[in-house]
Amino acid sequence: MRKTDHLGGITAFVATAQHGSFTAAAERLGLTKSAVAKSVGRLEARLGVELFLRSTRRLSLTPDGERFLASSQSAIEILEQAEAELTSHIAEPSGRLRIDLPAAFGRQRILPHLLRTLRQYPELSMTVTFSERFVDPIEEGVDLVVRIGELADSSGLIGRRLTTQKLVICASPDYLQRSGVPAETADMSHHQCIVGLRRNEPKIWLLKNSLGQVTRFTPPATHEFADGDAMLAAVLAGCGLSQLPLWLVGKYLAGGELVEVLSGHAGGEMPVSALWPKSRQLLPKIRFMVDTLVKAAEEGLLD
Template identity: 75%
Template sequence: MRNTDHLGGITAFVTTAQLGSFTAAAERLGLTRSAVAKSVGRLEERLGLKLFQRSTRRLSLTPDGERYLASCQSALDILDEAEADLTSHITRPAGRLRVDLPAAFGRQRILPLLLEIAREYPELSLTVSFSERFVDLIEEGIDLVVRIGELADSSGLVARRLTTQKLVICASPDYLRQNGEPDSIDALSQHRCIVGVRRNQPVSWLMKQPNGELTRVTPPATHEFADGEALLGAVLGGCGLSQLPLWLVGEHLNSGALQEVLPGYSGGEVPISAVWPHSRRVLPKIRHVVDRLVEASEQGLLD
């Protein structure tokens, strides 16, 4: 029991140090804030050292706390490696997989694949969220995200490009009959444009110039939506022009419900990637899902 208390105190200490507060550590560990604080307090009492400087606004590590954190992290790495060796024979996806997906693409292309995997492996449980925001995988306990766009560098993450999102500008035939069709990028300012929003900022349109150069343009927005399906609904409803991914509008272009505009400036592509935390050994649940995503991409199922 005493060793268990020691390990619990170490886990509470390391989690608190990584997240910067007892409240965040409590959420991660599934405990109350007071339970985490008491566990760290008992650890400090046993060591006879102060590991944190406490103030009304924040926690900071003392010099002793910084040295102890480095030692604890090394010890936990050894335990993780021992666990990996012990479970190396387990190859089937199992346990809870926490995934965050972009809303429209995630629902249309990724979620059906995740549900198929869940049916094949009953030992696997899914927690799936949909967002366009930046997600701190380590802090929020997310196992895997799929993201559209260029990725910021991070030494703590691994990324695998799955496919690219091909973009086209389109409008409904009714809108074009009433307003005409733009013949240049500059002419977009004379039209009603429907623009996506991400993190409260308008999403620029990616244009491929006739010489192959890619440029970004942010047209004056008549309407702004933070969801791809809402953008599509507005364009189908004749509310204006928008640049949308081909996977979202392809069937509507084929049926004639939408018409491509400025085709000479099409051809811009945005990467779509799977991202997960770096570790010595990728868990089977993550490895299997990433492998299936790559396979689906190679078969054209994500386009």
């Protein structure tokens, strides 16, 4: 058997272990489910061990599989690093870049820069997903992640601050006419509030007083939405108060469709950052895209 077949089997095995099924691995690798399963089967036959325990519902790694996965991931990282060093002189990005973005911010602020890049560099391909949950780039095979909020410590990732989101609390004139205008933060406990829904994360608003001190306020979660555009739609529909980024609601405030409340507590900010695995820090396509987003942020195009 050729050595390239060996490498193909290892790649199929790692993708299957990371994604939990032959189907998901096939989608990640651009192959058929049958091809991935056969490739892993040939690898097991060559090694003389079972790497997966197979059932009708799921795959799980055997002890041998867990040990081999750790070694295989290290080997793949070494190969990626070698490729990055070899191609670091290439000026134009190429290959497939996998990016995961927060939904509303990603569509409105990041996606236009990605599309402009695709038009400019035809050798570059992208797989773009949108989610609000935490995405582990290493485990899920994503090259670059953009996230809003403070970053959890992770020794396997590199982060770069792009910009900050300035936050305001607002509501529709119709809602305020029906429910009254809150004069202080304690009044919000008597209001309907629209909050973001993120798994295993507290629902808090950042309030900033005249002295510049920031406090964390837990609003009553009357309505929960896992998408910024949906939250905006609910506020415009008169469903309650919400704290939203100024880039999202600015034009509605200017047009009178929304009204800012508790302006004395405005000014809270949330960081927006790009994250990527340390093992891929030298890949030209990642470096190019991070530089593109940093430049856009410096020019105020992400605000």
